[in-house]
Amino acid sequence: MAYTLAAPVVHEEIIQKSRFIAKAAPVASEEEALAFLQAHREPQATHNGYAYKLGNLYRFFDDGEPTGTAGKPILHAIQAQGLDRVVVLVVRYFGGVKLGAGGLVRAYGGVAAEALRRASKVPLMEWEEVRFVVPFPQVGRVHRLLASRSWTALEEYLAEGVRFHLRLPAEEKEAFLQELRDLTRGQVRWEG
Incomplete structure (x- = not known):
């Protein structure tokens, strides 16, 4: 590092x-x-x-x-x-x-x-940005996951759920994405 x-x-x-x-x-x-x-x-x-x-x-x-x-x-x-x-x-x-x-x-x-x-x-940390949408019933789980890592995300409310825009350390990205998929039972839509 x-x-x-x-x-x-x-x-x-x-x-x-x-x-x-x-x-x-x-x-x-x-x-x-x-x-x-x-x-x-x-x-x-x-x-x-x-x-x-x-x-x-x-x-x-x-x-x-x-x-x-x-x-x-x-x-x-x-x-x-x-x-x-x-x-x-x-x-x-x-x-x-x-x-x-x-x-x-x-x-x-x-x-x-x-x-x-x-x-x-x-x-020296490299940062990456991810955007994803989860349905309303999964939002509380995402909030708890973010809070457990002391991260905050920008949120945008849509008709089908909430869009999260998150900046996270690059080395933690894959583990976070897998945990998010597991936590929402695959009910997450990636936007980049």
């Missing part, structure tokens, strides 16, 4: 006189990731390297550091911790000591990884 961050996090380290500040946050879309980067970059800093991952979509940027020494290590830190829907920006203020390619990889990746380690994480 993949995880995302519960809340934004910031972590700062001084490495060979350079100041590295990692800023990470959960994001739901590429637009949200880009907005976070725009809002949190520090133009006065020497470099603003970043990476983000949203499912199969990922991007990274070195911002003037040698190729592969900033963005890629940040992305690796995200992937190594099994995270998704996450953006990480690492800001560097140059301190006068050159770190070399290996030192930069360790610094950017290490600061990003430490920020992510310190962050609270939550399971």
